[in-house]
Amino acid sequence: DIQMTQSPxxxxxxVGDRVTIPCRxxxxxxxxxxxxxxxxxxxxxxxxxxxxxxxxxxPSRFSGSGSxxxxxxxxxxxxxxDFATYYCQQFNSYPYTxxxxxxxxxx
Amino acid sequence: xxxxxxxxxxLVKPSDTLSLTCTxxxxxxxxxxxxxxxxxxxxxEGLEWIGHIYYSGTTYYNPSLKSRVTxxxxxxxxxxxxxxxxxAAADTAMYYCARHGVYFPFDYWAQGTLxxxxx
Numbered sequence: 001d002i003q004m005t006q007s008p009x010x011x012x013x014x015v016g017d018r019v020t021i022p023c024r025x026x027x028x029x030x031x032x033x034x035x036x037x038x039x040x041x042x043x044x045x046x047x048x049x050x051x052x053x054x055x056x057x058x059p060s061r062f063s064g065s066g067s068x069x070x071x072x073x074x075x076x077x078x079x080x081x082d083f084a085t086y087y088c089q090q091f092n093s094y095p096y097t098x099x100x101x102x103x104x105x106x107x
Numbered sequence: 108x109x110x111x112x113x114x115x116x117x118l119v120k121p122s123d124t125l126s127l128t129c130t131x132x133x134x135x136x137x138x139x140x141x142x143x144x145x146x147x148x149x150x151x152e153g154l155e156w157i158g159h160i161y162y163s164g165t166t167y168y169n170p171s172l173k174s175r176v177t178x179x180x181x182x183x184x185x186x187x188x189x190x191x192x193x194x195a196a197a198d199t200a201m202y203y204c205a206r207h208g209v210y211f212p213f214d215y216w217a218q219g220t221l222x223x224x225x226x
Contacts, residue, residue: 001170034212043203043216044154055214087154091212095169096156 002026002090006099012107013078021073021102023088028068032092035064035073038101039084047086048073078104109134111204111217119198119224125191129204129217136185137162142207143187145178147200148219155200159207160187194224 003026013019023033031051036044046055048064051071061076075082083106088099115127129143136143144159158168160178168176177190191198201221205213 032210036213043205043219044213045216046212046214049212049214089154089212091207091210094167095171098154098156100153 001095002029002093002097004088004090004097004099006086006088006102008102009100010103010105012105014107015078015080017078019075019078019104021075021086021104023066023071023073023099025069025071025090029090029092031067032090033064033066033071034089034091035062036087036089037082037084038087044087109206109215111206111215113202113204113217113220115220115222117221117223119194119222120226121195121224122193125189125194125198125202125222125224127189127202127204127220127222129187129189131185131187131206136180136187137182140208142209143180144205144207144213145189146203146205146213147198148203149197149200157189157191196224198222199224 005024033051035048037047038044047058047062052064063074065072083104085101085103087101110132112130113127119125142159145157146154148154158178160166160180166178175192180187201219203216203219205216207213
């Protein structure tokens with residue numbers, strides 16, 4: 001199985017900050033990576049697919065980059081609604097696997 | 108607008124079989140470009156992909172659960188289902204059904220249903 005690693009598990013930031021959330025794959029997954037945002041009691045919501053493509057309806061302050069084994073989700077200017085948990089997921093090969101998540105907290 | 112909705116018991120006894128159904132509305136489960144999957148999330152933990160099914164009945168399961176999982180589809184009802192046998196407390200989780208495309212991630216999710224394994 002491909003292991004997806006997200007570190008740190010918790011990140012503290014303030015409204016207006018630029019934030020980067022890293023994700024690492026245990027082997028190359030090309031650009032077969034997605035990012036999701038999950039709020040308490042809700043299902044995950046797709047933000048980014050194929051590492052850098054913004055899902056329809058997602059604010060442009062979200063962006064993704066990377067390929068191979070190193071990926072990053074960037075939020076250019078944090079808004080109050082962005083405090084949530086973020087997961088990366090590889091869909092390069094079975095079984096699909098998720099990172100353990102990075103919780104973005106208010107500083 | 109595509110919508111997915113899970114249904115099934117919220118409480119299952121240890122060693123019994125967990126059964127959930129996902130009903131798809133606003134679109135056809137017989138799409139040739141999509142798979143229909145199950146993902147679970149234990150309380151306070153991360154996400155685990157369980158498996159998926161294509162409208163033709165082709166399935167793929169997570170090897171970690173493969174011996175206990177069956178996913179089936181009923182195209183006439185626009186539904187697909189999950190059965191997980193011999194459950195234990197570790198199977199207590201929020202269970203989500205979701206859609207994903209070929210080489211594309213999960214773009215539509217149901218709201219999730221909490222299944223607790225307890226006697």
